[in-house]
Amino acid sequence: MLEKRKIEKRRKDEDLFKVVDSTLDPKTYVNLENIASRLDIETYLGSISSGKEAKIYPARTYDGKYYAVKIYYVSTASHKRAVERYTLGDQRFEKIKISNTRQLIYTWARKEFKNLKRMHEAGVRVPEPIYVYENILVMQFIGENGVRAPLLKELPDEEIDNNLYSDIISQLQLMVNKAKLVHGDLSEYNIMVYDGVYIIDVSQSVPIDHENAMDFLIRDINNVNRFFESKGLSIIDTEEILKTLEIP
Ligand code: ATP
Ligand code: MN
Structure with a gap:
């Protein structure tokens, strides 16, 4: 029986967590156990990043596949401010009654999931x-065998070229023109490079009709341009890039 095989393979429950993490609350642990049985996860490995709002853990399945598991901290003051700032004015989320910080964080996680889905479907x-x-x-999981791919920020200079730049601009065009979303925090810290680029960290992304969409978009483009310019590469002016993007 499959269940029996799993139980034998993971004799002790504590084997589910390779590293015990004191920053996780008991409810999160219970949820992680449920998610493990649903997605056939054998082990959660030690976190590969602790950012301002979340930690990321690789999870290995019984067939040796990896997932990236993003766990949002259930409460930080800056998080609360950021959620308010980005979900207000976003018609999809305005109606959600935000009763307490936990609910606020859940909304944030759901928002990132929806944004990822919409972007993924748009290509x-x-x-x-x-x-x-x-x-x-x-x-x-972006990477190999639980080892994450490098961020654009971490890439050696000799691998930073015009192809990479046009790849990012193409992703930007797909994001705005097809997914109808503006990233809102695009920079060398939220782009991974793994056989092309991957755009990550889209919890704050907003629809193109959001009141701040244009400001966010200009900031995103400027961030990318500033990075490539600092590497001595020729860039396309922000104004020129904006002409290829359909913002209402
Ligand atoms: P930060 O505050 O540092 O921006 P964050 O809390 O906003 O972090 P993310 O940017 O989504 O969270 O992810 C943090 C880090 O985890 C990334 O910089 C990247 O190194 C890694 N990471 C994120 N998503 C994945 C993924 N799908 N596969 C592999 N690694 C990932
Ligand atoms: Mn990030």
Whole structure:
């Protein structure tokens, strides 16, 4: 029986977590156990990143596949401010009654899942979203054998070229013109490079009719341009790029 095989393979429950993480609350642990049985996960490995709003863990399945599991911290003050700032004025989320911080974080995780889904369906290179539950988001792992791919920021200079730049501009065009979303935090820190580029961290992304969409878009383009310019590469003026993007 499959269940029996799983139980034998993972004799002790604590084997589910390779590293015990004191920053996770008990509810999150229970949810992770449920997600493990749903997605056939054998082990959660140690976190590969702790950012301002979340931690990312690789999870290995019984068949040796990997997922990236993003776990949002259930409460930080800056998080609360950011959620308010980005979900207000976004018609899809305005109606959601935000009763407490936990609910706020769940909304945030769901928003990232939906944004990933919409981008993925539009053909943008983002990690494929797999599952979301409360403050936990499971997505395609970008990298090999649980080792994540480098961020654009981490790439050696000799690998930063015009092809990479046009790849990013194409992703931007797909995002705006097909998915109808503006990233809102695009920079060398939220682009991974793995046989082309992957755009990540889309929790704050907003529809192109959002009141701040144009400001966010200009900032996104400027960030990308600034990075490539600093590497001595020729770039396309922000104004020129904007002409190829359909913002209402
Ligand atoms: P930060 O505050 O540092 O921006 P964050 O909390 O906003 O972090 P992300 O940017 O989504 O979270 O992810 C943090 C890091 O985890 C990324 O910089 C990247 O190194 C890694 N990462 C994110 N998504 C994936 C993925 N799908 N596969 C592999 N690694 C990932
Ligand atoms: Mn990030």
